[in-house]
Amino acid sequence: MRTDRGYLVNTCVPEDLRSKATTLTTGDGVRLSALVLGEGPDGVLLDHEQGYSICSFVDIGRQLAKRGYHVVIPEYRNHGASQRTAVNENVDRDARAGLAELRRVGAKRVFLAGASCGGTTAAVAGVDTPLRVVGLLMMSSPARCIGADAVPAVRKLRVPTLLVVSPGDMQGAVEKQVREVHAASVARKKELVIDESGYHGTDMIKRAGASGAALRERVIRFVVDSYAAAR
Numbered sequence: 001m002r003t004d005r006g007y008l009v010n011t012c013v014p015e016d017l018r019s020k021a022t023t024l025t026t027g028d029g030v031r032l033s034a035l036v037l038g039e040g041p042d043g044v045l046l047d048h049e050q051g052y053s054i055c056s057f058v059d060i061g062r063q064l065a066k067r068g069y070h071v072v073i074p075e076y077r078n079h080g081a082s083q084r085t086a087v088n089e090n091v092d093r094d095a096r097a098g099l100a101e102l103r104r105v106g107a108k109r110v111f112l113a114g115a116s117c118g119g120t121t122a123a124v125a126g127v128d129t130p131l132r133v134v135g136l137l138m139m140s141s142p143a144r145c146i147g148a149d150a151v152p153a154v155r156k157l158r159v160p161t162l163l164v165v166s167p168g169d170m171q172g173a174v175e176k177q178v179r180e181v182h183a184a185s186v187a188r189k190k191e192l193v194i195d196e197s198g199y200h201g202t203d204m205i206k207r208a209g210a211s212g213a214a215l216r217e218r219v220i221r222f223v224v225d226s227y228a229a230a231r
Helices: 017-020 054-066 092-106 115-128 152-155 169-184 207-228
Strands: 020-023 031-037 043-045 070-074 109-115 132-139 161-165 192-193
Touching: 017 020, 017 031, 020 092, 020 115, 031 054, 031 092, 043 054, 043 115, 054 070, 054 109, 054 115, 070 092, 092 109, 092 115, 109 115, 109 207, 115 132, 115 152, 132 207, 152 169, 161 169, 161 207, 169 192, 192 207
Parallel strands: 043 070, 043 109, 109 132, 132 161, 161 192
Antiparallel strands: 020 031, 031 070
């Protein structure tokens, strides 16, 4: 749908947040729908899974904005209200567009977060952002996804890192790649959480009942603690 300000937004976005929609333009000229929540110098980038939507992270984004963080949630190319392209490659540029928007609206620092391929691309894009990176969250994120390779990235990101995966996800294939990322990470504080729900990405939070609620609080606390450690 189109908002009152003329921006395209996925109909999954709650009505009270549609006024927060904007349009980003990537380095290769693709137009992305995005939400910008909160304000201030402490930014959070939330990148959703391939095949999911901007609403994967809306609940967490809303809570982080209420805690004083400046949150950008881009919707990746070929998803939801974002532009369709013939080739679904270079999606790390979608993450970079989210980081550029955070910088444009006044953020000075950023916590990088994403699920599945969104986590992979968040890490890759975070290596060369002018923003000061304070932490990294990757949920069910493969080492490599659509041309983006997180292994070289986490060898450069010396920030608190939280990796979450379910062992049953794709019969253990995702866990194997998450463990590869964990082994490559040079972060002095890095955590690997094995979630027994069996779900993928943000479904570990959204569909897993009480354990999902506990994981959501753990994710939010990790963001808060990472910013506290950076000060």
